[in-house]
Amino acid sequence: MMLLTLLLTITAQAANPSPEALLIASDRARGAASSLSGLSWTSEVNSVENGDALKVIYAVKVLGNDALASVMDPPRQKGEVVLFNDRTLWFFKPGLKKPVNISPRQKLIGQAANGDIASTQYARDYVATAAGDDTLNGQKTWKLMLKAKAKNVTYDQIRYWVSKSNQVAVKAEFLTLSGETFKVAEFKYGNDLSVKGKKVPFVSEMRIHDANNPKNVTTLTYKSPHEEAHSKGLFNVNSLMK
Amino acid sequence: MSFWLLALRNLGRNRKRNLATGSAIAFGFAGILLLAGYSYRGTNYIRTYTVYVIHTGHLAIFAPNGFEQFPYKPAKFSLSKDAQDKVIAALATEPEVERFEKQIRGQGLVGNGCISFPFVAQGFDPAIDREMRLHPQVKEWMPSFQYLLSGSGLWDFPESMSPILLSKGLSLSLGKVKMHGDFPPSGALITVPDCANPREQAAKDANVQLLSGAWAGNVSAADGEVVGTFTTGVQETDSSSIMAPTSLLQKLFDTDHVTEIAVWLKHPEKIAEVRASLQAKLGNEAEILRWDEERLSPFYVGTVDFLHTLVLAGALVMSAIIALSVLNSATMTILERSQEIGMYRSMGFRRSQVRILYVQESLWLSILALGAGTALGLAAIRLINDAQILYHPPGVSGGLTLVLILPWVQTAWVALLILFLVCLATYFAVTNRLRPTPADLLGGTLR
Numbered sequence: 034m035m036l037l038t039l040l041l042t043i044t045a046q047a048a049n050p051s052p053e054a055l056l057i058a059s060d061r062a063r064g065a066a067s068s069l070s071g072l073s074w075t076s077e078v079n080s081v082e083n084g085d086a087l088k089v090i091y092a093v094k095v096l097g098n099d100a101l102a103s104v105m106d107p108p109r110q111k112g113e114v115v116l117f118n119d120r121t122l123w124f125f126k127p128g129l130k131k132p133v134n135i136s137p138r139q140k141l142i143g144q145a146a147n148g149d150i151a152s153t154q155y156a157r158d159y160v161a162t163a164a165g166d167d168t169l170n171g172q173k174t175w176k177l178m179l180k181a182k183a184k185n186v187t188y189d190q191i192r193y194w195v196s197k198s199n200q201v202a203v204k205a206e207f208l209t210l211s212g213e214t215f216k217v218a219e220f221k222y223g224n225d226l227s228v229k230g231k232k233v234p235f236v237s238e239m240r241i242h243d244a245n246n247p248k249n250v251t252t253l254t255y256k257s258p259h260e261e262a263h264s265k266g267l268f269n270v271n272s273l274m275k
Numbered sequence: 276m277s278f279w280l281l282a283l284r285n286l287g288r289n290r291k292r293n294l295a296t297g298s299a300i301a302f303g304f305a306g307i308l309l310l311a312g313y314s315y316r317g318t319n320y321i322r323t324y325t326v327y328v329i330h331t332g333h334l335a336i337f338a339p340n341g342f343e344q345f346p347y348k349p350a351k352f353s354l355s356k357d358a359q360d361k362v363i364a365a366l367a368t369e370p371e372v373e374r375f376e377k378q379i380r381g382q383g384l385v386g387n388g389c390i391s392f393p394f395v396a397q398g399f400d401p402a403i404d405r406e407m408r409l410h411p412q413v414k415e416w417m418p419s420f421q422y423l424l425s426g427s428g429l430w431d432f433p434e435s436m437s438p439i440l441l442s443k444g445l446s447l448s449l450g451k452v453k454m455h456g457d458f459p460p461s462g463a464l465i466t467v468p469d470c471a472n473p474r475e476q477a478a479k480d481a482n483v484q485l486l487s488g489a490w491a492g493n494v495s496a497a498d499g500e501v502v503g504t505f506t507t508g509v510q511e512t513d514s515s516s517i518m519a520p521t522s523l524l525q526k527l528f529d530t531d532h533v534t535e536i537a538v539w540l541k542h543p544e545k546i547a548e549v550r551a552s553l554q555a556k557l558g559n560e561a562e563i564l565r566w567d568e569e570r571l572s573p574f575y576v577g578t579v580d581f582l583h584t585l586v587l588a589g590a591l592v593m594s595a596i597i598a599l600s601v602l603n604s605a606t607m608t609i610l611e612r613s614q615e616i617g618m619y620r621s622m623g624f625r626r627s628q629v630r631i632l633y634v635q636e637s638l639w640l641s642i643l644a645l646g647a648g649t650a651l652g653l654a655a656i657r658l659i660n661d662a663q664i665l666y667h668p669p670g671v672s673g674g675l676t677l678v679l680i681l682p683w684v685q686t687a688w689v690a691l692l693i694l695f696l697v698c699l700a701t702y703f704a705v706t707n708r709l710r711p712t713p714a715d716l717l718g719g720t721l722r
Contacts, residue, residue, distance in 0.1 A: 080492065083348065087492040110493055124486055130498050131388035133484040139384070141494060 050200070052161035052177050058200035059193075062222060063153040063236045064095050064258075069228065071096045071263035074235075075105065076150065080143025080251040089142055091115075093151050094261070099268035100151035115141070116270060117151050120158070120185050125273040132273050137187040143251035144216055144241040148187030150253070155179060155193070158186040166197075169204055173197040201234055206244075214244045226258050278628070282635035289608055293640055299600040300644035301651060303593040304693060308652030309659075311686055312679030314586040316416075318579050319680075323416040324508060325575040326566050327407045330378060330399050332537030333546050334553070335571055336362050337562045342570065345534055349381070350490040353532035358560060362536050365556040371549045373541045376403040377533040379524045383487025385441075385499070385517060387449045389473035391486065394445060396517040398524035399537075401429035401438075419676060426454030426503025434520045439483070439499040444514025446504040450474030455481040455502045485517070489529035497527040509574070590689065597693055602700035605637060609708045616708060617716025626709045630702060637701035638694065645690050656681065 050058070064072060072095040080087045090106040100117040104110040112127040115135070124147075125132040137148030155161075159179035167176045179191040190208035195201065199222075207216040223237035235258045243249040266272055286293055325331050337345070337354070344352040354362065359377060366372050379398040384391040405428060407413065413420070424443055432438040432455070441451060450473060458481060470476070481501040489495035499519065507516050525531060540549055550563050557563070569576040609616070619629050656679045664677040708716075 082492060085492060089493060113494065124494060124496060126496050128498070129484055129496055130482050131386070131484055133384060133386040133486040133496055134389060134391045135384065135386075135486060136391075140488065142492060 049163075049175070052163050052175075053156060055175060055177060055195045055200060056156035056159070056161050056179075056193075059195050059202040060153050060156050062199075062201040062234050063220075063239075064093070064100075064151065065154050065156070069260055071261050072226075072258065073261040073263075074224075074258035075256045076102070077254040077256065078142050078145055078150070078251060079254070080145070082143045082249050082251075087142055091150060094263050094267065095151060096263045096265065096268060098154060098157065099265075101268055102150045114273060115147055115150060116268060116273060118268060118270065120183065122147050123270050123273065130274075132270055137185065144243055144249060145251045145253060146187050149239070149241070155191070158182055159191065161193070164192070167194060169194055172203060174203060199234055201236075216241055217244055218242075224255060224258050226260070228260065278632050278635055279639075282632055283639050285632075285636050286639055289611070292604055292608065296600055296604040297640055297644035297647070300597050300641055300693065300697070301648035303597045304645050304648030304690070305652035305655060307590050307593050307689055308649065308681060308686060309655060309679060310586045310589045311689070312652075312656050312681045313677075314582045315682040315685070316678055316680040317582050319416045320675075321575050321578050323412050324420075325572050326539070326543075327410050327413050328417065328420070328422060328508070330376065330397070330404070330407065330537055331566045331572060332376070333540045333543050333566050334538040334550055335564045335566070336536045336538065336553070336557075337534070337564065339559055339562050341535065341562055342564060345380075349528070349534070350530065350532065353379075353490075353530070353534050354536065354561075356531050359533060359536065362557065362561060365553055366536075366538060368556070369549055369552060371540050371542060371545050373539045374403060374406065375536055375538045376400045377521050378535050378537055379521050379528070379532075380534045381487060381524060381528055383485055383527070385445065385449065386484045386486065387451065387473060387477035388482075388484070389470035389476065390449070392445060392448050393515055394485070394517045395512065395515050396485070396519055396524055396527075398519050398521035401432075401434070401520055404428060404518075405430040420508070422505055424504045424506055426456055426501070428503065429518065429520060432500070432502050434522050437497065437499050437523050438502040438520065439485075439523065440503045440505045440518040441483075441501055442513050442516035443504050443506050445516065446501070448514065449483060450477035451481060451483060451501045451504075452478050453481060454504070455500050457481070485527050487527050489527075490532070491529060493529075495527055495529050497523060499523065594689075594693065594696060598696040598700050601637060601641075601697045602704060605633070605701045605704040609633065609704050613708060613716050616705075617713045617718075620709075620713035621717060629709060630705050633705040634698050634701050637697050641694050641697040645693065649690075653681070 064074070074093050076091045076093050078089045078091065088107075089104060089110065091102040092105050094101045098117075098119045102115045104113040114125050116123040116125065116132070120137070122135045122137055123132040124135045135147055137146060139147050141147045141150055158181065160182055161177045161179050164176040164178045167174050174194040174196055177193040177195060179193055181189050188207045189210045190212065192206040192208060192214070193202060194204040196203050201222050202220050204220070205218045206214045207218070208214055218239055218241045220236055221238040222234040224235035225232040226235040236255050238255065239253040241251045241253075326333060338352050338358060341352040341354070363375070366375050376399055380396065382393065382395045385394045408422060408428065426440075429438050429440060438455070441449065446452065483499045483501060484496055485499050486494065486496045505518065507513050521533060540546060546565055550565060554561075554563050564571045566572055567575065616629055619632070620626070660678055665674045666677050667674040
């Protein structure tokens with residue numbers, strides 16, 4: 034009998050990965066791939082905020098915990114960059130004498146915060162706890178509750194749904210410190226990333242809308258994700274001004 | 276002998292009572308002078324601060340609904356270049372307009388290369404700012420107000436240099452303790468600091484970066500050169516305010532719009548007619564606010580309402596004490612002097628003449644007491660002003676020196692009011708005693 038119980042427990046654990054393992058797996062499909070020599074993609078950000086539309090295209094380069102998002106379009110903003118050094122973020126544009134330290138929580142465009150623009154490191158930034166199972170649009174998911182490990186992360190709390198079929202995040206609700214939902218994000222995975230010859234799903238769209246005003250929507254469309262070697266120096270804040 | 280002289284001589288009777296009554300009037304009036312001096316100076320200090328020091332102007336011209344909606348949709352609810360030109364054309368036709376200024380407001384982050392803090396910025400014309408500092412009203416009502424704490428005003432530097440002023444709290448937080456003028460003329464070498472010790476590193480130059488959302492929605496940034504630090508005079512804004520030329524903030528917010536156009540008048544008392552005239556010329560294309568409207572100047576209106584309520588309540592209480600003291604004293608005096616009234620009546624004095632005699636007696640007492648009260652009040656004001664007492668009104672950064680300035684015209688009206696109350700109180704007291712016949716009054720049996 035004891036043997037049977039042990040067997041069932043082991044089987045259940047195998048079927049239900051730990052919350053941390055789910056975060057690591059879901060992060061991988063959103064740009065966090067520490068095992069790689071580097072990743073690149075372009076991110077088109079389309080925002081509709083109170084009827085005003087805005088579009089900015091970023092070229093994103095990622096290496097481990099560092100990332101660099103450079104504006105490619107519109108031309109007048111070309112050269113503007115957001116640099117992620119672990120949890121520290123910098124903004125720089127040509128002509129500035131020094132970069133500006135910014136918060137990941139600060140609004141970048143529309144509903145997208147600075148911290149949303151580059152890779153996702155939820156496994157690094159949040160403590161996850163299992164919050165049961167759920168079904169979203171017919172898709173079976175694990176529901177997780179994420180709480181920030183530090184103050185300088187993008188959100189205080191996140192309610193997070195991870196697909197049971199391929200361990201990618203399908204939805205996130207971003208919560209205030211008091212637990213109220215203020216933004217909701219939904220993810221699509223129309224991209225593939227080739228890692229060591231093996232194709233893995235990669236995010237193609239992150240659609241964020243205001244929980245109180247669903248007409249305010251910002252869509253991040255991810256294109257051409259590919260493995261690309263980046264030197265460490267690319268992510269050095271001092272190199273921004275050269 | 277005239278009635279006036281007779282009334283003055285009569286003051287010699289009941290000296291103790293008259294002294295007590297006169298003291299009540301004198302001390303009461305001295306108290307009113309102190310309150311009035313405090314209120315008058317306080318009101319004018321805040322008026323000058325509001326209109327001139329923080330550039331509110333006498334009138335502020337916004338885009339339609341711009342005052343309420345600008346913070347939410349700055350691009351839509353600000354004055355476009357065309358709208359600015361129309362406003363300026365209308366202002367040019369107003370002879371009462373002394374000067375005007377394009378202003379822009381916004382917020383963002385200011386960084387020293389390592390750390391950033393939120394700021395609220397006001398953009399204005401440095402040349403107008405200089406005129407404001409030298410304005411006769413500022414010199415009269417705020418002679419000791421130290422707006423600039425270090426460095427120089429924006430007017431000393433070309434706008435191409437992107438000069439800015441940091442409020443004192445922001446300057447300390449960013450470690451910008453040395454201003455542009457503290458470095459050699461060639462300028463300090465701008466370097467990316469070692470952020471292990473950000474404040475020490477930040478003090479090696481006067482350069483900061485301003486980051487904000489452009490009005491179109493994207494992120495924008497601009498360099499700023501710290502040329503001075505200032506105090507807003509208000510605690511809640513002293514650690515987050517920046518002043519900069521309008522052109523620099525326009526560059527930061529990536530716009531040629533302005534938030535408002537502030538207008539100063541040659542004769543502020545003509546504000547209503549100038550506003551009406553401008554509104555007629557601009558129609559629905561502009562929203563014009565007066566400086567003393569609560570929504571534009573809530574600090575001024577709130578503080579002045581409080582001050583005036585305080586003074587009015589104090590003055591009413593003191594006036595009531597004076598009037599009741601006089602009424603009581605006059606009633607007692609007249610009761611004691613019933614036989615004298617009977618004698619006047621039997622000598623042929625008419626009731627009205629006796630009434631005038633007693634009212635004149637009270638008037639003499641009041642005039643002498645008010646004179647003593649004025650001397651006492653002025654001495655107290657002098658003592659207080661010389662003592663340079665620093666006090667800390669709620670929300671005022673660094674405190675204020677207690678200075679009392681007497682509003683002479685208003686004070687004269689209060690003195691006249693007191694004289695009127697005294698006459699009224701005496702009139703009622705003596706009228707009541709004039710009803711009996713002279714024989715009854717002379718009998719000395721009436722109480």
